[in-house]
Amino acid sequence: MKTPSCPAPSRREANRQSRREAIVDVAAQSFLEQGYAGTTMSAIAATLGGSKGTLWSYFESKEVLFGAVIERVTDAFRAQLSLILNPDDGVEAALRRFCEKFLRKVTSPEAIAIHRLVVGEANRFPEIGRIFYARAPQQTQRLLADFIEGAMERDELRRDDALTAARQLTALVMYGGHQQMLMGLIDALTPEAIEAEVDRAMATFLRAYAA
Amino acid sequence: MKTPSCPAPSRREANRQSRREAIVDVAAQSFLEQGYAGTTMSAIAATLGGSKGTLWSYFESKEVLFGAVIERVTDAFRAQLSLILNPDDGVEAALRRFCEKFLRKVTSPEAIAIHRLVVGEANRFPEIGRIFYARAPQQTQRLLADFIEGAMERDELRRDDALTAARQLTALVMYGGHQQMLMGLIDALTPEAIEAEVDRAMATFLRAYAA
DNA sequence: CAAAAACCGTACTCTATAGTACGAAGATAT
DNA sequence: ATATCTTCGTACTATAGAGTACGGTTTTTG
Numbered sequence: 001m002k003t004p005s006c007p008a009p010s011r012r013e014a015n016r017q018s019r020r021e022a023i024v025d026v027a028a029q030s031f032l033e034q035g036y037a038g039t040t041m042s043a044i045a046a047t048l049g050g051s052k053g054t055l056w057s058y059f060e061s062k063e064v065l066f067g068a069v070i071e072r073v074t075d076a077f078r079a080q081l082s083l084i085l086n087p088d089d090g091v092e093a094a095l096r097r098f099c100e101k102f103l104r105k106v107t108s109p110e111a112i113a114i115h116r117l118v119v120g121e122a123n124r125f126p127e128i129g130r131i132f133y134a135r136a137p138q139q140t141q142r143l144l145a146d147f148i149e150g151a152m153e154r155d156e157l158r159r160d161d162a163l164t165a166a167r168q169l170t171a172l173v174m175y176g177g178h179q180q181m182l183m184g185l186i187d188a189l190t191p192e193a194i195e196a197e198v199d200r201a202m203a204t205f206l207r208a209y210a211a
Numbered sequence: 212m213k214t215p216s217c218p219a220p221s222r223r224e225a226n227r228q229s230r231r232e233a234i235v236d237v238a239a240q241s242f243l244e245q246g247y248a249g250t251t252m253s254a255i256a257a258t259l260g261g262s263k264g265t266l267w268s269y270f271e272s273k274e275v276l277f278g279a280v281i282e283r284v285t286d287a288f289r290a291q292l293s294l295i296l297n298p299d300d301g302v303e304a305a306l307r308r309f310c311e312k313f314l315r316k317v318t319s320p321e322a323i324a325i326h327r328l329v330v331g332e333a334n335r336f337p338e339i340g341r342i343f344y345a346r347a348p349q350q351t352q353r354l355l356a357d358f359i360e361g362a363m364e365r366d367e368l369r370r371d372d373a374l375t376a377a378r379q380l381t382a383l384v385m386y387g388g389h390q391q392m393l394m395g396l397i398d399a400l401t402p403e404a405i406e407a408e409v410d411r412a413m414a415t416f417l418r419a420y421a422a
Numbered sequence: 423c424a425a426a427a428a429c430c431g432t433a434c435t436c437t438a439t440a441g442t443a444c445g446a447a448g449a450t451a452t
Numbered sequence: 453a454t455a456t457c458t459t460c461g462t463a464c465t466a467t468a469g470a471g472t473a474c475g476g477t478t479t480t481t482g
Contacts (some may be wrong), residue, residue, distance in 0.1 A: 120331020129395035175382030183340035
């Protein structure tokens with residue numbers, strides 16, 4: 001927790017905090033659905049029910065608000081994947097479950113929207129690319145790499161650079177349906193399609209990294 | 212050639228044609244550098260030296276012009292890769308050379324700019340995603356798949372679904388530096404980085420698809 | 423060379439939106 | 453209770469950019 005409950009939470013501070021969150025909520029929805037250019041501060045204020053002056057008293061500009069949205073949204077992206085990697089079921093089963101959950105997650109409508117936003121605005125806002133990468137792909141790769149490293153040390157996978165292996169596995173899983181969704185060719189992956197993608201990725205990965 | 216040199220190329224038609232191309236050139240540069248929202252029709256007209264009225268006489272709206280740019284730019288993307296896949300050097304050498312050229316290409320500044328544009332505007336312009344996908348990634352995969360299929364039939368690679376193998380190879384090559392460039396973490400790949408990426412991808416691919 | 427088409431420059435309309443100003447009304451603290 | 457801070461509503465400024473109008477000039481055609 002970083003929230004300073006130090007001297008006095010003070011009703012005012014609390015209100016301010018929750019108000020701020022409400023703003024970021026509404027803004028996030030709009031930015032994700034409409035993109036940066038398609039989002040207007042006036043619409044956000046209207047949806048909130050408040051006045052524009054109030055909105056500006058929380059965020060001094062659209063850009064700053066956008067930054068806050070990206071932080072919030074990448075945070076929500078992060079946690080949620082860690083519990084799954086349990087080596088007790090065997091490496092293959094653990095990896096397969098991880099891939100399924102991972103693929104479902106990155107092909108969710110929100111994840112696609114974030115991805116589009118980050119990539120599309122990487123020119124205008126160089127910071128957000130770094131923020132997003134550090135919090136989402138890098139986090140995932142590190143997690144997976146740790147697991148893979150363990151498996152390598154137990155000789156359940158061929159010994160090699162674990163981070164590379166992790167990246168390659170995510171690459172194999174993502175490059176099919178995910179890319180098509182990013183570019184708008186398809187709107188969603190059916191459960192069967194997810195199964196199939198994961199099967200293909202796992203087959204290739206295991207052949208390459210068999211002990 | 213689709214140009215109708217049928218009855219009379221007629222100076223007027225010729226001028227119109229080359230003028231149109233000049234417009235698309237200028238527009239492409241702006242769209243790629245500044246994005247859709249960051250590009251203004253007035254700026255394009257100014258760069259051209261012409262007047263706005265003329266610009267609108269060629270393209271009835273910004274959206275239409277954008278469509279023309281995407282077509283032009285994906286066309287330029289396409290051809291250029293095909294000559295390389297020569298099985299006489301041996302499958303491994305041929306694939307490695309292909310991967311190198313492919314990776315250099317998709318990490319070129321222009322390719323990154325196109326990719327960002329397509330992904331970033333996939334919501335607003337659902338068509339362009341389809342156009343781009345059909346002309347660039349799909350084309351490449353098909354080309355590579357044909358080569359791989361040949362190799363499989365000659366038992367130089369393990370027999371399996373060739374299209375899947377092709378997709379996986381491109382995934383393995385692209386997922387490192389390319390993704391980081393897309394998100395703005397790095398501005399370019401050094402030749403050494405390209406070598407390294409290709410080495411890693413090829414190693415994994417060949418292990419998985421050895422005959 | 424004349425008629426027709428295309429082009430130029432410039433000024434214009436219209437709309438959208440980021441951001442500001444301000445007085446009244448409401449909430450919070452002491 | 454009362455002084456202070458916050459919010460509301462609304463009206464406003466300022467800017468920017470898409471698309472239009474039009475009279476004069478150049479280019480193409482016959």
